[in-house]
Amino acid sequence: MVVMTDEIIAMVKRMMEGIEINKETLALSVIDRVGPGGHFLVEDHTLRHLRGSHWHPKLLNRKNFQDWEREGKKTLGDKLDEKVKDILKEHIPEPLSEGIKRKVNRIIEKCQE
Incomplete structure (x- = not known):
């Protein structure tokens, strides 16, 4: 139970950090460039920010x-x-x-x- 609680606390801590909103994170120029119907997966901005934007659980399964x-x-x-x-x-x-x-x-x- 304590080990699971540790996992939940890590998740809540990440949520409590919130999301930084500024010119860089909003990336309006990237949104304009990609446009409707495009995707962001190959954009440098996405690659720079993807890993730090998500919480990566140690125990909970996020695999297909x-x-x-x-x-x-x-x-x-x-x-x-x-x-x-x-x-x-x-x-x-x-x-x-x-x-x-x-x-x-x-x-x-x-x-x-």
Whole structure:
């Protein structure tokens, strides 16, 4: 659940950043040049801004069905399980400071009374 929450928080943070609107991002000259019926996929402006404009999830699937199927049909649950196992295997927690250790020990002692 915590791993999924982390994914959702990343998505919300990206949304909260908002969209920068200025002369460069509006690209009115590109819109005029491409015109009705054209497309923007080969425009330098699109290539410069495409990657930074989108949020790229680590766990949620944005692939088409054929790619998802070809890559093993991993469900969100599968990906969450893998991520949790990876964290448990690889994560090295920062040691607690002596002050924090003392506070934790005091709490434990009070609970044992």
